[in-house]
Every structure is written in structure tokens, then in C-alpha cells.
Amino acid sequence: MKIGMIGLGKMGGNMVLRLKQGGHDVIGYDRSDEALTPLRDKGANVTSDMDAFIAALGEPGERAVWVMVPAGKITQSVIDDLAGRLAPGDVIVDGGNSNFHDTQRRGEALAGRGLHFVDVGTSGGVWGITEGYGMMVGGPDAGVERLRPALETLAPAPDRGWGHMGPSGSGHYVKMVHNGIEYGMMQAYAEGFELMKAHKTFNLDMSQIAEVWRHGTVIRSWLLDLTAEALKNSADFDSLSDYVADSGEGRWTIIDSIELGVPTPVITLATQMRFRSQQEVSYAGQMLSAMRRAFGGHAVKT
Amino acid sequence: MKIGMIGLGKMGGNMVLRLKQGGHDVIGYDRSDEALTPLRDKGANVTSDMDAFIAALGEPGERAVWVMVPAGKITQSVIDDLAGRLAPGDVIVDGGNSNFHDTQRRGEALAGRGLHFVDVGTSGGVWGITEGYGMMVGGPDAGVERLRPALETLAPAPDRGWGHMGPSGSGHYVKMVHNGIEYGMMQAYAEGFELMKAHKTFNLDMSQIAEVWRHGTVIRSWLLDLTAEALKNSADFDSLSDYVADSGEGRWTIIDSIELGVPTPVITLATQMRFRSQQEVSYAGQMLSAMRRAFGGHAVKT
Amino acid sequence: MKIGMIGLGKMGGNMVLRLKQGGHDVIGYDRSDEALTPLRDKGANVTSDMDAFIAALGEPGERAVWVMVPAGKITQSVIDDLAGRLAPGDVIVDGGNSNFHDTQRRGEALAGRGLHFVDVGTSGGVWGITEGYGMMVGGPDAGVERLRPALETLAPAPDRGWGHMGPSGSGHYVKMVHNGIEYGMMQAYAEGFELMKAHKTFNLDMSQIAEVWRHGTVIRSWLLDLTAEALKNSADFDSLSDYVADSGEGRWTIIDSIELGVPTPVITLATQMRFRSQQEVSYAGQMLSAMRRAFGGHAVKT
């Protein structure tokens, strides 16, 4: 199919290539030459000229544009701009990590203008180009069906790793929960390895353990495969900070659990441990020291 | 190699069959005819006569017995009995989920009698017979090397899914942490699905989501494969209690974290949520209700 | 001072009486005769006629009305109605548990009409009438100063238990965090008592322990005083459900922690344990049972 991709970063750029390999007529747009050059070198059709980009998408009412930009204000401005350039019957895809509430709102607004807005929660990271992307799709049937050829190519296999979850927002919603789960799983692994490393008696080899666990055990997973690979390179991670960034999805998952009154203790805690990792000094910790000194005369570190 | 297996339940019985298929001369022992019959029907050499079992193991100093009984007192009594019947140079394997402190103690005691005691933390459940078992091995080199042919057969592949972790107890220790991680991962998935199910707006299909997530996403795993299979059969789990049993390893992992002073919040919480699930009535909850009534005059359920 | 009170429930009614005892000229309004009668019987000046209520408040620009209705839509409609009836210079107080974001918005809107909007986070429950109310006050200086005589009467002492926290919304914000902390403290006590009760060896007397702890220990507190009182009446709480309700403040505290990226693991978890208590059946628990059966062939409860 003919499809345009806006945002040619790590994700969007690779998706252009995978679509091209899949025989699609794909054109990419990015403002930055830095993003365009490597793709152009690989034979992709890319441009920094928005008018040319739109012109290349085909007939009004049959066009499809996949937006792959960072979640946030830029998503809104790109979609606003597109909405002004496109016509009823055209399809806009938000493949980023947008908040599902925003997506619901956008879906409604764009439907009012006759545009099909499809949200695709996309997982797979830098590995998607070769392994295919896991995609959770939300939005109107008409829009999703129009995208089917592209989705079948981007996925690990035409009938695997993607699905139409439900109405507008549901794709981003399921992706949000996916990331919440990811936080919990990652934290579980990390705690286990930290514990084993601290248990000096056995002098265990973290890299060996991760490798052994990859096969035949209950906890084998793709995350473990990656961890084993990372451990092979540097079991001690000496050069890495223990600061763990977090993106919006983990936070939104907790907020959803709060709004629904559903307990998600492990997902929540995994996310909050990331907050803890982001602190240089914990005021809570200082206050606890102060309390201990106040009631017990305990010596505290200064 | 020639090897004996004591305990022919779900795990031990399947291991006898996998060893036999791998060309080993394996003899099984169990007290219960119920355990023996299905194995005998499959052509396995099994007995309920301990003397005959020992006699079939070969020459003193070259014998190997794999003990696969539930963790607890029975492990101790079986090993005590075996120790009295075996001779220096023989190998005893504890393939169950014993506490690693017990294993360390037993390893020392048995070494004092010239026996090689090898601990094998075994993962894989009912799937091991076909997919192979993940095995974390601890104990003296001599004992582990003697077992190598059996380990290579039981594992998913000769060079994968098993490893010699370190001295006596280390196999059970790493398996313990493996299970702690498993609790955390399982809880993360379960929370995510519970949340999505509670979010009525999108009317999501749990079974579809699990299936989609199996391919291309960051959270794909064997646990997810199993979950998807379980959801296919019954997405609502109406017939299942929400009581979640736990075995010793999760608890021991927390105790280890306490003894080492290493934070394992997610593993700990996953285990404690199981405790919560096991309560018919929570006295803590009743007390909280009583407090709320006391300070706020809040209406509480009775 | 002359002051009106709208909403004569448990909190508002008691505050009318405390203000009256303190020598203030207070008039109460409530739609419901049920609320009016007991106050009238105690000599309070109350009415169900809004026009009369407003008329009794004094001169435009010098009036003060304290709104003490449940958080939510009713707060908004009462304030909207009041705003239409009052004049520049008048003071409106929201003494309920409103979300601080709403309060900030309302404060701005009312300031635009020349009204002073003061938010008072009020703690103390049914005990406030005798012990005084803890009050966290937000809003413009002019409004707070006008209220000072009433605040000094409602507080445990004129110079204790109340304070002007900052601008509009800050009173409700600090009260919100107060409640989050309360959840954490309550849960800590409840867990401790549940644990002691489960430790059968010592056959401990919960009521005695609470009473002993009230004096001289590090964990003595007003919550413990109430708990001891509740235990005196019924140490087993047999008649109480373990369902623990929660109000908005705990949830909002977590959302604030998410928005700021500040870890609040204990407050969060205390709140989420309330969610857990509110579930009749945990789908997460059912799924965990299903997983255990799937990988381990574990017998599960049905």
C-alpha cells in the first residue's frame, strides 16, 4: 500500500525500511537532514518538504499517514497540521506512546472532520526492524482495515503480534498497560540479580545465570534474553548510573488503577522505585534520620 | 549413564522418561504403585523395592541417585536412608526445592562421609518432559561432572538451560531467586490484565491481548505463552478461586533479602499479595473499618 | 464574628455548635429538616430558606459563608449559587475535602468576581466539637484574616492546630497529604495487630497491647487512642466487614506523587490495599491460579 511516515527517528526510520522491504510504497518525512540521510542511503524515499510529502500520498480520501513522533505537544501539532492538509476518508495513525485520553479526544475530533484516526501502541524497540513490531491497534474499523497491509508487514508475521483491540484509544491503552507490566517484570529480574550478587557466599556469575535461565525455566523471556546479552558485555555495569528513567505509560497505568480502584501494587512499586532512583538526595530519608535522632538519640550520618 | 530416581511424581516420573529417551540406564523408585504403573506401562524400569533399587545402581563408588521428592522432612529422611546404603564416591542429587541452608548443611555432612551431594534447582514443571528442564546445579565438581550426561539429556539442549552455579547449596539458592522473580513477573501480568478487564470503556478481549503480546512485544515470555493458552480456554476464570498458593522459595527469597539488607520490594510484595489472597477475612481490614468508624463516624459495612 | 454555615451534617452541624459556644453569631443552612431539628433543639440559629440565610449574613462585602458539603458536584453547585448571591468583598470558605486542582480553579474564578475564596482542609472528625478541629487554610490573606476569629474558635486553641499554608488550594492540598499519611499510619497499625493476632504461641490480648502502647512508647498517637477504645469494645471485630472504604484524598496523593515523580510507596500501598479489600473476587488472583496450573500442574482451588 501507499503510506507516509512522519518522524524518522529510531522507530519511524526503521518502520520505513521494514515497510519498504515488505513491498509498500512508503514515503518518509522528517525536518532533520540527520534523520533523512541514512534512510536515503538505504534507498528509502524521504523528504523534508511537507508539501511534497503530502502530494506523494495519493488521492484525497485514500491517503494514509503514520505519525511516529515523541508523545507530547509535538504529536498534537503534527496531527493538527495534518488534519488541515488531509481530506475526509484519509487515515491518520498515531504510532507513538500518547496518553489514551488524548487519543480518545483526538479520535472524536478527527472523526468529526471525516478523518479516520487509528492509534497503534507499538512495542519492539530497536529490534522491531528485524523481528517485527508488536502492535496494539485502536480506532474505527474502516481505518484499521485500510492499514491492514502495512500492519501485516510491520508485525512479526501477518497474523501474529498485532490486533485490533477496540475503539479509538484502546490501542494506546493496551500499550500503556503493556509498559506497566514491563516495569514490573524488569524490576523483578533486577531485584533477583541484585540479591544474588549481594549473596557473596556462592560467588555467583550473573552472566552465566541469565544465560542458563534463558532455556527451560519458567522465567525465560525476551527481556531475559536481552539481559543475558547485556550481562555478557559487562556483568558489573560499572560504567552505568543506577538512575532509571521512566516514560509516561508507567505513570498513567498507576493513575488508571487509582481511577478504577483496582490494586496494582507491583506495577506501582516498580514505577516508584524508578522515582527513587532518580533522586539525588531523599528528603524522606533525611527526615527519617532526623526522627531517629530525635526519639532515640541514635547516631546518624551527616 | 546409569542413574536412579527416587520419587516418581509429576516431576520425577517425567524425568525418568526423558532420561530413558536419552538412552540412559535409569531405574525409578517410588513407594506408591499408583506412581509406578503409568511409568511401567511406558516401558520404564521402576520398583517399589528399595533394596532392589540400590542393587540396580551399579558398583559402589560409581552410583548416582537423583532424589525428587517434595521439599521438607521427607527429603531429609530419604537422604538419611540413602546415605546409610551408599558408599564413598557415590553421588546423591537433591532435585527438589529444598532450602539452600539445609542443602549446605547436608552437603557438608555427606561430604564428611565421602559422598558427593549435588543440588539441582529444577524449573520447567509439567513441560520439562518435552521442552527440557532448566537446571541450576550446585555442589562439588566431581559430583557434577559425574552427572553431566544426565544433565545434558534433561536440559533443553546439552549446552543450554543448565549450569554449575557454585558450591553446595548454590543450585537451590539460584532456583529460589528464580522463583522469587517468577512471583514478581506473574503478579505484574496479573495486575495488568485485571486492570484492563476493569476498564470497561474499551470492552477488551483478554485472550486476544495475551495472544497479540506473545509476538514482537517487550513483554513476550513463556509465562505469557501459558497465560494466553489458559485464557483461550476460559477468559473469565469463573470456575477458579482467587486463592493463590505459595511455596517456600518466595518466602525464603524475602528472608534472604532481609538477611542481606537488599531491597526486593516487588518480589516481596508479590509474595505478600499471595498471603492476602489466602485470607478468608482480613483482621487488618476489620481493624481499619473500626478505626474509620471511631474517628470519623464513617458508616462501615458489617 | 457573623458567619454562615451551609451543610449541617456531622461536620458542619458540630462546627455550628462550636462556633456558637465560642460566642459567634452563626447561622446554619441545610435543605433537610432532619439536619436542622437537632441543632435547633440545641439553640442554634438554622434555616432551610436560602434567601433568609443570605439575608442574615450581614452587609454585602462583609459576609462570610462556610460551605461544608461532601466533595464533588454538590460543592460546585453550592459555590456557584453562592457566587451569584454574594458581592465583592464577601468570603466563601470550602471546608470540605475538595480536590486542590478544583480549588485552585475556583479560587481564580471567584477572585475574578471580587470574592475571597478560602479553602480549609479540616481534620478531626466527630471529635472536633470537643477537641477542636485541625485546620489547614489556603487562600488570599484578606479572606483568611477575615475568618481568623472563627478559625481560632474552631481550632483546639486559638494559636494551635490551624495555619495559613499558602495560596488558594494549599489548604486542601496539605489536607490531602494529611489523609495519605493517615492511610499509611492506619495500615501500619492494622498490619502489626493482625500479625500479633496470628502469632498464636503467645495468645496475646490485642486490647491490652493497644492500651499499653498508648503511654510512653514511640508509636503512641491519637489513632492508637481510638484503636484502643475500639478494641475495648470488641477485640475481635467479628461483626465488621474487612471492606475498607477510601475517599478521594488517598488517591489524589498518589496521583500527585506520580505527577511529581516523588516516591510514596507506603502511602500508595496502603491505599491500594484498600482497593484490594474492596474486591469480592480478584481476577488477578484467578489468573495467577490459572498460570500455576498451566506451568506446574499445581492443584488449584476451584
Place this chain on the structure above:
Amino acid sequence: MKIGMIGLGKMGGNMVLRLKQGGHDVIGYDRSDEALTPLRDKGANVTSDMDAFIAALGEPGERAVWVMVPAGKITQSVIDDLAGRLAPGDVIVDGGNSNFHDTQRRGEALAGRGLHFVDVGTSGGVWGITEGYGMMVGGPDAGVERLRPALETLAPAPDRGWGHMGPSGSGHYVKMVHNGIEYGMMQAYAEGFELMKAHKTFNLDMSQIAEVWRHGTVIRSWLLDLTAEALKNSADFDSLSDYVADSGEGRWTIIDSIELGVPTPVITLATQMRFRSQQEVSYAGQMLSAMRRAFGGHAVKT
């Protein structure tokens, strides 16, 4: 009554003074002159000569010795030494934070020699000398009754702040849970203050808030009184490390909850956050960074 005190540190020294003020004939023992001098200056009868100390305790079978030394090996060696010097009918008190399992074992051993062993979990810290100590007492009736005069003096009032919980070990057990609860409460306060401090919009005054909360609110407590005092001196705690030490009781409380299968999520987490505070670098955090880089190509801090 006549009573000896072994261990004249912060706690024991103050208890000697409070007992003396209460009219008891108390003699103190400590090896260190540093401990003796300030007490001697206050007129207390103290010595570093163990023989003289024992001789001053009165008639065999009527003697009482209170041991107030740090939990651990020293407790055992002091009690062993005492047991050799005392006679049937004498009373030994362990007023420290011993593990209740040790206490149960010691109680049995000493009972076998005719000695009354009483465990007193003691709370109150440096404030006990003026406010009295909260005391949770375990052990045989005979021993506890003999101690009654001393307990009535040490407590905040003769009939308040102390109680005989049950058999040997129960005093230390209840004190252990007391400390677990304390960890939870402290963490709840600390999280709340940290959150408010991070919420810059309102520019809140931590010291003012703590002071306001002390009166009339649901969360008023002695811990809050101390916190308010600490904040008065230094609201920013700039000079304090955020390293939070922990003593055995929090850890033992969790182990007890594990052994009983009773959920104590908040107490557990409060303790584990202290572990987190004690880490210079979190290996778990480094591993999470490594995972994020592996799957997402996310930039991570180095």
C-alpha cells in the same frame, strides 16, 4: 525494691536515675568509667566491679538484675555470666531488643536452673527518663510480680504504659511488632513531607505544617511532635545524610510475617526502603538501565 542494672548506656543509665528518683535501692554496673562518672555525679550507686555489684543485690533467691545491653552476643554472655552467679529464685530481666526466639530459648534454659527470666521490650528512647518508658513484659508470673515495683516506677504511671503480655518471649515479640509499626508510621510521615516539599507551587513551610498537624488532626502523634521539633531546628536537614539505619526488629517482623503467611506490605516496604537508602549504588538500577538500553536504544546515564 532492691534492683541491679547492668549496662549504663543511654537507656540503662537513665533507668537507674528514674528508679532512684522513684525511691528504689538501685545499683548500676558497667565496665566503662565513661558510663559510670556522670551517674556517680548524680548520686547514683554504680560500680565496675561485678563481684561488688552481685554482693549488693541482696539475699540469694530475692535478687533482681536488669540487663540493658545492646542486642546480640553481649546479651548472651552477660546472661551466661549472671546465671553462674545467681541462685534459684533470682530474677534476670532482659530489657534490650533481643530476638524473641532467643528469649524463648533463654527463658527455658534459665527456668531449668530455677531462675526467673523476664523479657521487657522497652520503648521511649532518650525521653523515657522524664516521660516514663513504655514496657511490654513477658515471662513467668512470679518473676513479673517481683519486678512490679520497678516497672511501676519506670512506666509513665504505675498503671499505664506497661503490661504483662504473656509467657517468655512475648514482651520482646510485642516490642518487635511495635518497632515494625514505627517503621511504617515514620515512612508514611516522611513520604508525605517529601511530597509536599516537592510540590513547589505552594511553597509550603514544612515546619509550620508539622506544628499545625500536632493539634486536632487525625495524624497527631508523639512521632509528629518530635518531627515538628526537629523541623523547627532545621527544616531542610541539609546537614543530614539520607541513609536510614535499621535495627533488627523491623527485619524480624517481616520474617515473622513470612513464617505466619500474614501480609504486612507497609511494614515490609518501609523496612526495605531503609535498605534502599543504605545503598551507595543500586545494582538493580544499573541493570534496569542496561535493559532499557538493550531493548529500546534508550540513552542512559553513565
